[in-house]
Amino acid sequence: MFAVAGVLATCGIARAENSSAVSGVGTTQCGMWLEARNSNSGDPTRKTAEGFVVSWIQGYLSAKNIVDSRLKMVLSVPSYEVISAYLDVECKKTPLKPLYPVVENMAMELKSLYMPGS
Numbered sequence: 001m002f003a004v005a006g007v008l009a010t011c012g013i014a015r016a017e018n019s020s021a022v023s024g025v026g027t028t029q030c031g032m033w034l035e036a037r038n039s040n041s042g043d044p045t046r047k048t049a050e051g052f053v054v055s056w057i058q059g060y061l062s063a064k065n066i067v068d069s070r071l072k073m074v075l076s077v078p079s080y081e082v083i084s085a086y087l088d089v090e091c092k093k094t095p096l097k098p099l100y101p102v103v104e105n106m107a108m109e110l111k112s113l114y115m116p117g118s
Contacts, residue, residue: 025056026100030091033099037088054083057103064107075110 036049061077078086083106090102 022098022100025052026060026103027098028053029095030087030097030099030102031095033087033091034095037084050084053087053099054080057083057087057099057106060100060103061107061110075107075114078106078110 033050033053036046036053039046058077061075065075065077086106087099087102090105091097091099094102
């Protein structure tokens, strides 16, 4: 329960580096993801906390598809497992960084896979 409460308590509104407003789970620090992942794997709140984060990311990437479809930037939204593995690696590098710039970097990496040279 602590992990879920921690995720929800740290949600807010932030200004992204490109001056876009970002709110929700994406404003929490990567360390919160790592804390949830390192908690007891049998704890049902762990899956709930992870689910909040992954769902937010899938929604963020889906929104990019809608907004960027005019530019023909349609990304395949990764699975729960792929997103989790990506966050595990990237959040260990920068545990104090909010999730949204990490996810934006993921989107740019996906874009480079789907649209080389862009």
